[in-house]
Amino acid sequence: MAAETEPAAAAASGLAGEMEVEAYRRLFPLAFLERHLGESVRPDARRLCEARPTTVALGAVSSAHGSALVRLGDTAMLASVKLEVMSPPAESPDEGSLAVEFHMPPICSPLVRPGRPVDVAPVISKALEDVLMSSGVLNLKQLCLISGKASWLAYLDIYCLNVDGSLFDAALISAVAAFTHLEIPLVSIGDDGRLFTVGGNEGKTKFELVNREKRKLTLGNIPFSLTCALHKDSILADPTSEEESVIETYVTVVVDSSDRIVSIQKLGGAVTSMEAIKECISLAKERRRKLREILTDSVEAMEVDQTE
Known part of the structure; x- marks a missing residue:
């Protein structure tokens, strides 16, 4: 019976430890950060000079x-x-x-x-x-x-x-x-002189285009x-x-x-x-x-x- 309670006790102890760390992190954020920096590591386990993915x-x-x-x-x-x-x-x-x-x-x-x-x-x-x-x-x-x-x-x-x-x-x-x-779209001139965008191959044939093709x-x-x-x-x-x-x-x-x-x-x-x-x-x-x-x-x- 004692052997069965040991894993449970260890898990409870580990959880309590995690809660203490999280509480310390929230209550003393600067001290928490400085403890990591003292070991040249970040709270998210990155190196100091390392950017995130x-x-x-x-x-x-x-x-x-x-x-x-x-x-x-x-x-x-x-x-x-x-x-x-x-x-x-x-x-x-x-x-x-x-x-x-x-x-x-x-x-x-x-x-x-x-x-x-x-x-x-x-x-x-x-x-x-x-x-x-x-x-x-x-x-x-x-x-x-x-x-x-x-x-x-x-x-x-x-x-x-x-x-x-x-x-x-x-x-x-x-x-x-x-x-x-x-991608810059195709543009045509309407009968009223205004410019408007057109799309697709049909647009190319129906309208007179200002720019002949879409381009980057x-x-x-x-x-x-x-x-x-x-x-x-x-x-x-x-x-x-x-x-x-x-x-x-x-x-x-x-x-x-x-x-x-x-x-x-x-x-x-x-x-x-x-x-x-x-x-x-x-x-x-x-x-x-x-x-x-x-x-x-x-x-x-x-x-x-x-x-x-």
């Missing part, structure tokens, strides 16, 4: 001209690009335009309340637009239809489906992936980013929400596909040493190579699906 699925929204679903650990982003015909700006008659909006619906986090704007959303929207324009990944001249008369306005909408840290990094790769998937954008140097959390002497790549909640200093580095630095942004905390910044840049370049492989694999997977 990342997946990219192209064509996630059938009604969009370009779309992608990205998962960065438990952070999930859905990006879509819709094109509309517009009159080009007077100062750039041979170019199209880009409008970016980052959305955080209540479904993404218990902290987001219906009807209450999230302060970080417009900040990420502006940062994304700045990076996409300054990196040169988009050539707005490719969005011109008729010089001085008509061009495309690209609406980029990014919806955060789940929050678990590194929101900007996940949003940027989803935006890049959506533009990689983007030719992207320039593609930007990729990595956010690092800095705590004392530790640098944590791709922090989770748990880590972000107790660490005050963050550095986000954006590099392009040629390893050129597009931007460096530091948020919060004390003055950061140059050595720490250099380490963040080095980690961002390593991350860029991995993300480039993931994006290339997603394009190849989509092409295989289309041929089957």
Whole structure:
């Protein structure tokens, strides 16, 4: 009888131990994190310099001209690009335009309340637009239809489906992936002089087309980013929400596909040493190579699906 109770007692002891660890984690999150950092490991068992698994699925929204679903650990982003015909700006008659909006619906986090704007959303929207324009990944001249008369306005909408840290990094790769998937539709001129999109082979024969075939954008140097959390002497790549909640200093580095630095942004905390910044840049370049492989694999997977 005693032998039978030993496994039950051990299980109860193990459960009690797990409950104590979880209680300590919730009550003293910073001390819990620092105990792990002292052993050069993260609470989720990652190495300090290790980013979370990342997946990219192209064509996630059938009604969009370009779309992608990205998962960065438990952070999930859905990006879509819709094109509309517009009159080009007077100062750039041979170019199209880009409008970016980052959305955080209540479904993404218990902290987001219906009807209450999230302060970080417009900040990420502006940062994304700045990076996409300054990196040169988009050539707005490719969005011109008729010089001085008509061009495309690209609406980029990014919806955060789940929050678990590194929101900007996940949003940027989803935006890049959506533009990689983007296919510019056929356009014709109606009897009233207005431009409209047409679809299918029948559209090609019935209407006089402005652009003769659907085409992809030719992207320039593609930007990729990595956010690092800095705590004392530790640098944590791709922090989770748990880590972000107790660490005050963050550095986000954006590099392009040629390893050129597009931007460096530091948020919060004390003055950061140059050595720490250099380490963040080095980690961002390593991350860029991995993300480039993931994006290339997603394009190849989509092409295989289309041929089957």
